[in-house]
Amino acid sequence: MTHQRLPQIAFRAAQVRQGEQAAARQLGWPMYQLMESAGTAVYEHLRSTYPTVRHLLVCCGGGNNGGDGYIVARLARLHGLRVTLWQLGDAARLQGDAATARDAWLACGGIIQSPQTMIPAETEVIVDALLGTGLSGAVRPDAAALIGTINVTGKPVVAVDIPSGLCADTGRCLGETVQAHQTVTLIGVKRGLLTGQAAQYRGELIFAGLGAETALKQAVQSEVSIIQSSEIQDLLPPRARTAHKGSNGRVLCVGGNQGMGGAIRLASEASARSGAGLTAATTHADNVLAILTARPEIMAQSWQQDSDESGRILSERMRWANVIVMGPGLGQNAWGQALYCQLNTLSDEQALVLDADGLNLLARSPDYKKNRILTPHPGEAARLLNVSVAEVEADRFAAAELLQHRYGGVVVLKGAGTVVFDGHRHMVCLAGNPGMATGGMGDVLVGLIGGLLAQGLTLSQAARVGVWVHSRAADLAAEVGERGLLAGDLFAYIRQLINLR
CATH class of the missing domain: 3.40.1190.20 (Ribokinase)
Structure with a gap:
């Protein structure tokens, strides 16, 4: 899975969700295959950026962003890395593709833990798969506490799609927000990653289209462009x-x-x-x-x-x-x-x-x-x-x-x-x-x-x-x-x- 140059256009979060469904139909893929591709893209970026990493902390939320995190965790474990996985909320309440990803993690011997007040000392890189692009209201206290714990560690953080706490449409912080070192944004660039407070939190912006970016452009009309040289x-x-x-x-x-x-x-x-x-x-x-x-x-x-x-x-x-x-x-x-x-x-x-x-x-x-x-x-x-x-x-x-x-x-x-x-x-x-x-x-x-x-x-x-x-x-x-x-x-x-x- 190769990462691409940033495309010239950006989208609202709802447009990407609409477009990824259209892309899955056009490509003949089940939606879970897109989730597997997303997790793979994040994992491959992580390994290419931190080739000597041996211990990951993967923080998962209750939606599809958390499902992406489970896939990252599973791939890391299958490749011999030590992985600690923290689930925010009740893992049993995950639904759909996120639940499938959770079950695949458990099937390969993975363990689900509740967040702790201290990051494990052996952690080398943290994967943020907590809140995703669907966040619209204020960050809840339990999520804010975990994000605060992540931010004070000084460990490198790779955000899945968007740093947790950042609004995908406007770029403003909706409460405590993860300070990522890299953000791997998937299928389409979210316009909130381009302006506002995003520059303080997104770190290096990486794009992975997952083979669906063309279908996305055909399915929805973007009103935001990135100025090109x-x-x-x-x-x-x-x-x-x-x-x-x-x-x-x-x-x-x-x-x-x-x-x-x-x-x-x-x-x-x-x-x-x-x-x-x-x-x-x-x-x-x-x-x-x-x-x-x-x-x-x-x-x-x-x-x-x-x-x-x-x-x-x-x-x-x-x-x-x-x-x-x-x-x-x-x-x-x-x-x-x-x-x-x-x-x-x-x-x-x-x-x-x-x-x-x-x-x-x-x-x-x-x-x-x-x-x-x-x-x-x-x-x-x-x-x-x-x-x-x-x-x-x-x-x-x-x-x-x-x-x-x-x-x-x-x-x-x-x-x-x-x-x-x-x-x-x-x-x-x-x-x-x-x-x-x-x-x-x-x-x-x-x-x-x-x-x-x-x-x-x-x-x-x-x-x-x-x-x-x-x-x-x-x-x-x-x-x-x-x-x-x-x-x-x-x-x-x-x-x-x-x-x-």
């Missing part, structure tokens, strides 16, 4: 040999209030590094010299509140631009509000990327526009939706949908497992690392997206390509370590990635 090559082909700067778009970056010039500088340079033909910046007068000195390729101009001349110059620059990036370092004082109001007169024909205080000002005066990209982090999303950050993080897919329906365009909900929603599909980015939690990263992202828009990509294309390039550049820059990663460290890698062939 291949999109870069498809959407950014080699340039014509006759290209000139006017061929590659014009971006105007607006922001940089007094004391916040770095934000607009980063956004402007990201636009230029993305391949935009021309990039201009409109900012506070204090920032112009610094920008021109550090990056003379950026055409920086000042904007003054209550100045007719500044207003005229900005209007001309707005008409000149194909794309406007607004928000980095904008601020919410009188200067920032006045600049936002002037920029907000844009028509729907002109593409806009809105970030940072641009989003906070939008939350104060909501409007709907089709031709823009919003790039909120969870705090900004919460203000836009007038809910708590916890509510946004509880279901990031739903939050992205609600933002798009309320404000229009394309939404980029940043965070671990950034979600891009264009009104039709969710696209999730699995690249990125905790080192990105530092000032200026969002400014680089919006400038990058703006530059891609200027080169002719659609809103949806620019959002997902920009998110992937940004996150992947951060991964490359963090190879020497995540701590101390700066937003400006991404520029060299951005240039490499947008020229992938």
